[in-house]
Amino acid sequence: MSKSIRTALVLTGWVGTVGVLLTAAGGCAHNRAPNAALAEQIISEPHGGKHALQLLKEGNERFLAGDANSPSTDPETIRIAAVDGQKPFVSILTCADSRVPVERVFDRGFGEIFVVRVAGNVTAQHETGSVEFSLAALKAPLLVVMGHTKCGAIKAAIAGQPVTPNIDSFLASIQPAVQRVKAAQPNLTGEALEEAVTQENVRQTLRELYATSPLIREKVASGAVEVAIAEIDITTGKVTWLDNVPKP
DSSP states (O other): OOHHHHHHHHHHTOHHHHHHHHHHTTSOOSOOOOOTTHHHHHHHSTTHHHHHHHHHHHHHHHHHTTOOOOTTOSHHHHHHHHHHOOOOSEEEEEOOOTTOOHHHHTTOOTTTEEEEEOGGGOOOHHHHHHHHHHHHTSOOSEEEEEEETTOHHHHHHHHTOOOOHHHHHHHHHHHHHHHHHHHHOTTOOHHHHHHHHHHHHHHHHHHHHHHHOHHHHHHHHHTSSEEEEEEEOTTTOOEEEOSSOOOO
């Protein structure tokens, strides 16, 4: 507490009350609730993945309500994570778009979410290997694949024009989703087409993870890992959980 603030509190008679409040809060005036053992608790639960998903839903609700409490974002929690190692309770494969701040929209903190980011939230060997690491080595009990509205990669894939060889490589991964949507709903155009392709691309990525990774396929099939798919609206930060989740 600064000298000027303390002087003002003494003059108004509040110094004792504020001192009690700061002591009760662990010496800080924020409303954070760090829990470095949370992932270990969730991993040990029979249905830890469902618990993890509920935490994400609750966190997004707090974010949308402007009531984020920023759990596990204090200096002590990041120190513990650095010393004891990371223990994320969820692995999220999502887009590299800067308007998708994963930890923030789910109101979670240091060491809690293992994020794999790539334009278009597609997957190839590196992305799939990263997810495998999070599920096998770190034992995350929940896997989420998440797309977002107004995705430039989706728009470029629909346009179908070459950009650069490297960009074209991940646009090619989205093309099957574009073709399936156009075949099933030939009258879709504009934003409606983008939205349909965005959601189909999320499901396609999850199917690709199953097809190219026996490890992921077996963990999901056995029930060791829960799976969810989602789309975030970048204009609001609202996360919508999608149905028709592909099975392994």
